Amino acid sequence: MQDIESRLQGSFARQGLMTTMGATLRLVGPGLVEILVTPSPAISQQHGFVHGGAVSALADSAAGYAALSLVPAGRGVLTTEFKINFLAPAIGDRLVARARVVKGGQTLTLAQAEVFAVNGTQERLVALMTATMMSVEDRDGITD
Numbered sequence: 001m002q003d004i005e006s007r008l009q010g011s012f013a014r015q016g017l018m019t020t021m022g023a024t025l026r027l028v029g030p031g032l033v034e035i036l037v038t039p040s041p042a043i044s045q046q047h048g049f050v051h052g053g054a055v056s057a058l059a060d061s062a063a064g065y066a067a068l069s070l071v072p073a074g075r076g077v078l079t080t081e082f083k084i085n086f087l088a089p090a091i092g093d094r095l096v097a098r099a100r101v102v103k104g105g106q107t108l109t110l111a112q113a114e115v116f117a118v119n120g121t122q123e124r125l126v127a128l129m130t131a132t133m134m135s136v137e138d139r140d141g142i143t144d
C-alpha cells in the first residue's frame with residue numbers, strides 16, 4: 001500500500017494543472033482516490049461558481065489516479081473517454097472528488113468520480129463522471 005501511495009503522490013506532484021488549481025491528493029487506496037481543492041477566483045466562471053472545466057479536470061484526475069492505483073509499476077494511464085453530468089453549481093468552501101474503479105482490466109479500466117461541494121459538514125453532489133482509462137507503457141518514466 002505504501003508503494004502505491006508514494007507512487008501516486010509522486011505522479012500527482014508533477015501535475016501542473018492540479019498544482020495550479022491548488023488541489024491535494026488526500027486519500028489513496030487500491031482503486032480509490034480522493035482529491036481536494038479550495039475554490040479560488042482563478043478557477044471560477046463569471047457567476048462565481050467553480051468553472052465546469054475545473055470540475056471536469058478534478059474528476060478526471062481522480063478517476064485517473066484511482067485507475068493508476070491498480071496498474072503495475074512501469075505503466076501509466078491515459079483517459080480515452082469520459083462523460084460528465086453537472087448536477088448543481090460547484091460552490092462551497094471546498095470541492096472533493098471521490099473516485100473508484102468500477103471494473104479494472106489489463107488494457108482498459110472503467111472508473112467513476114463524484115465531485116461534492118462541501119460547506120462545513122454538508123456535502124452536495126455537483127458532478128458525476130464515468131471515465132475509461134487505458135493502461136500504457138511508461139515510456140518517459142514519469143508515471144512512477
